Amino acid sequence: MASSEPQSLSLRIKPQFDHNGEAHSLGFSLALECPSLTAGQSLCCLNTKMGNGTTQCYTKDQIHVSDSDGFLDIEIHDKGRMRSYLVNRPTTGNVVMNFVAHPVKVDSKTPIGGRYELRRDQGGLQCMGLSTIPIPWDVSLTTKARYRMEIEWDLSDAPQGTRAVSSFGEGRVQRVHPPFDLWRMVFTVGPLKSYPLDAPRGGHFGFYWFGKPPTSITALPPVCEELFAKMSNFFRDKASEENPYRIFVRRATPARGFGGSGGIRSFVLEYDDAIDTISQDEIFTLLAHEMVHNWPLMAADSKEDDLDLVAWYNEGVADYYAAVLPYRISHRTKACFRKHLNAKFTEYYTNPCRLVSNRQAEDKAWTSPNLQTVPYTRGLMYFCKLDAQIRRASNGCKSVDELVLSLLEKLRKYEPFGIREWKDMLVDVLGAKALEDFQTMNKGELIRLPADAFAPDYEVVRVDERELDFGFDMGSFSKRVVSGLNLTSEAAKAGLEDGDEIIKNTFVWQCQQNYERKMRMTIRRGHVEHKIEYWPRAEKMVESWRLHETKS
Known part of the structure; x- marks a missing residue:
């Protein structure tokens, strides 16, 4: 093989199922072609923490590594939020890593975070590589290393009707990419439904979900397909079977969450039981934001x-x-x-x-x-x-x-x-x-x-507004218990108390963006639930600006 040709990276995924036919774990086999490492070099790495989310963060005993000479011992080296897996001797021939990923356990108190981690969803599983798959990477986003990637699913033990899809298509796919792109890929398996109804292995667009989402979700695919086609033209990147785009829907329940996380040629759209409180315009805004993530990107460098x-x-x-x-x-x-x-x-x-x-x-x-x-x-x-x-x-x-x-x-x-x-x-x-x-x-x-930033159709005009103030420590939304209550705030006036357990609440972002939006909460105090409603704004007026349509 000529030295200029990219090395191969083969990823085989075998989902495991329980007696009800629901996927409960993913077995991975990752094979690297002749990495030729010396003792102490990094074989691969994985994030140990991603915001509020959880990564698999495999221990030494949870990854089995071998090469042409047999068992390959590894050591773990943690630096910042990155875990590296170092080889204890020189490698010979191809190296194979075997490991099993288990879904994160969630409940109503699980903090809302990025949609990266491996989660269960109505009989299926979904994750992004970022939280799940160690990759051969030198901790540099701009690395020019390329691999001939092959992704293949083993569904030999899967119930009838099981489908397996990644960002680049259904079933077996092959692409040449830098290793970092493996982290940006979405992987999902189970009783998937899709748009188009028989979304082919190829095709330039696909929309996937489990179960029966509300109509506000099922009405999205044609809108997304049209929007993506027009955005692709602007960013000079026309979609095709070789350059597809896929959207993966995830139901957060029993956890909470509405939002998205962009991947390579794909993104994850998450919703929960509060989806009916979100307007179609708000959903569209999220979709557009996540689609844009497919193109413009700035690489991080040193501090x-x-x-x-x-x-x-x-x-x-x-x-x-x-x-x-x-x-x-x-x-x-x-x-x-x-x-x-x-x-x-x-x-x-x-x-x-x-x-x-x-x-x-x-x-x-x-x-x-x-x-x-x-x-x-x-x-x-x-x-x-x-x-x-x-x-x-x-x-x-x-x-x-x-x-x-x-x-x-x-x-x-x-x-x-x-x-x-x-x-x-x-x-x-x-x-x-x-x-x-x-x-x-x-x-x-x-x-x-x-003032003329959006001329000639609009004028930017100063309209001062009250500063946002939820009335208590913002970490309370993640911890689900009110703390740091300001006794002079609108929240306190409405009857909220320190120690109240937050059962439900209006999405914070809705109050941040909608000046008139009320914060509605269901809290538990002792054994009794209470409804609280207030305007999350302080008395303090701050400088603010708005777009006004110019008079013709």
């Missing part, structure tokens, strides 16, 4: 000079194009566009954490829903302002699109695509002043848009 802080880009660019692209391609009306952006403006300007730095938001993101939204809305505002600046400087000939598409092209060519490259492009388009704006954004200074 030196904050080169690792890229969430403002990766989440902000998704929020930005989720707002502007559907409007541009006539998939949303002017009224929907204005409503969408005004909701985001409210979320940004009334957030009590709006002035924290990107570093603070990154380090403590999972301690508060208000911190989690900072990179999303701050990134959105940054792109709105940058777009206005570029249009003005170029007399309307250029926009922020050119920068985003240029960085995306670097990714496709396997060139560096991080903050350094972004800064270079900023200087080329706007000069050194653009770097000052970037640094103030990174530090957390408030972003104000020019």
